[in-house]
Amino acid sequence: MAMERLAEMSTSGGQPTPPSTVRALGPVAALLLPALALGAWWILSHWGGSTIRGFAGFMLASFAGPTLLLLGVPIKGGAGRYAIAFVTSTLLWLVLGVVATRRTSTASVPSWKRWFREFLWLAVPVWLGSIVAYAIGYKLTIG
Numbered sequence: 001m002a003m004e005r006l007a008e009m010s011t012s013g014g015q016p017t018p019p020s021t022v023r024a025l026g027p028v029a030a031l032l033l034p035a036l037a038l039g040a041w042w043i044l045s046h047w048g049g050s051t052i053r054g055f056a057g058f059m060l061a062s063f064a065g066p067t068l069l070l071l072g073v074p075i076k077g078g079a080g081r082y083a084i085a086f087v088t089s090t091l092l093w094l095v096l097g098v099v100a101t102r103r104t105s106t107a108s109v110p111s112w113k114r115w116f117r118e119f120l121w122l123a124v125p126v127w128l129g130s131i132v133a134y135a136i137g138y139k140l141t142i143g
Contacts (some may be wrong), residue, residue: 030097
């Protein structure tokens with residue numbers, strides 16, 4: 001128990017992360033990885049055109065907004081679909097952040113490292129689901 005507590009100490013002064021910090025910022029921190037993926041998509045989409053950049057860019061966009069594929073993007077577009085995808089994806093990531101925060105705050109020493117581990121256990125299946133949905137959509141429309 002003592003070794004686990006020492007392992008969870010933060011690097012700033014050796015003090016553990018206050019539980020209130022993780023609880024307050026955990027749901028919002030869940031939006032960080034999707035925002036980074038969306039930023040990488042924007043860079044790829046404005047950096048010239050190639051098939052690999054287009055595929056990688058769309059995969060990054062679907063990682064940031066996993067509900068895009070549920071709404072029929074890229075086959076069907078429109079501002080309404082993109083707005084709904086943005087709102088539902090944001091809600092999905094916020095809910096995953098809340099779940100990761102609750103699972104982290106039940107630990108004896110909550111930390112951002114533990115929060116990130118809990119969040120990845122929830123986010124990776126969402127990203128794998130995006131890949132599978134893209135593969136199914138590709139197979140149904142092209143192959």
